Amino acid sequence: MALDFAQNTEYFGDSRRLCLLRVAGAKGSMNVFKHIAVFNGIGYDSNVFLLDGEILVDTGSGTRFPILKKGIGEKSDASEIKTIVNTHCHFDHCGGNKKFRSWLGAEIAAHRQDKPFIESGINTMAELFKEKPLVSTVDKELKNGSRLKTANFSFEVIATPGHTPGSVCLYENEHKILVSGDTLFEDGIGRADLPGGSNAKLYNSLEKLSRYHINYLLPGHGNVKVGGVDFLIKQMLSAMNRDLKI
Numbered sequence: 001m002a003l004d005f006a007q008n009t010e011y012f013g014d015s016r017r018l019c020l021l022r023v024a025g026a027k028g029s030m031n032v033f034k035h036i037a038v039f040n041g042i043g044y045d046s047n048v049f050l051l052d053g054e055i056l057v058d059t060g061s062g063t064r065f066p067i068l069k070k071g072i073g074e075k076s077d078a079s080e081i082k083t084i085v086n087t088h089c090h091f092d093h094c095g096g097n098k099k100f101r102s103w104l105g106a107e108i109a110a111h112r113q114d115k116p117f118i119e120s121g122i123n124t125m126a127e128l129f130k131e132k133p134l135v136s137t138v139d140k141e142l143k144n145g146s147r148l149k150t151a152n153f154s155f156e157v158i159a160t161p162g163h164t165p166g167s168v169c170l171y172e173n174e175h176k177i178l179v180s181g182d183t184l185f186e187d188g189i190g191r192a193d194l195p196g197g198s199n200a201k202l203y204n205s206l207e208k209l210s211r212y213h214i215n216y217l218l219p220g221h222g223n224v225k226v227g228g229v230d231f232l233i234k235q236m237l238s239a240m241n242r243d244l245k246i
Ligand SMILES: [Zn+2]
Pocket: 088, 090, 163, 182, 190
């Protein structure tokens, strides 16, 4: 199975906390796993994943739409993309929603708890990036335990509140793949100090993730991580235990 990974990520500051300051230096796209392509986020833009040519995960801030459109068009038959999943409501993950939907005609799916933010722009943190919120409607609500099926995969939706109230991860059991948004990165966890965030909820979400076996971590920023993910989650839980005295 062809595996290929981004290597050039740099970080500013405390990478365990400051997900929003991550800079992914790797350009272009690559196949992380057979049938899964990553389009690396540049600057504050999130990574964008194309799962099995059918599900697009996150749309970035929208500023890189023309480049992403070209890359995705080269990698796939765009007419096959039926669903756009927002891992959570932040601007760097769903600012491109409207542009992608008008191109693909795909439905936008997000958790009920983040839906009002995506639709209103509130708590999307656009101001942090010195941008105006870009809103879009959410067509489909994702629930904990629901499944998103493609030709080759079945992804389980895992509700992982903490970074935002409606953050979700997608888990594929056969190959042990986790698409983690800003809940978990290759070497840390997302911030819980932004509006709607909760350290206690993030801790519980990580505990929930610790019950899954994960070989491949596909995070919202930075590099894909292969192996050591279960250990990483344990490390994060004990660090949080220490810091937060939970
Ligand atoms: Zn975020």
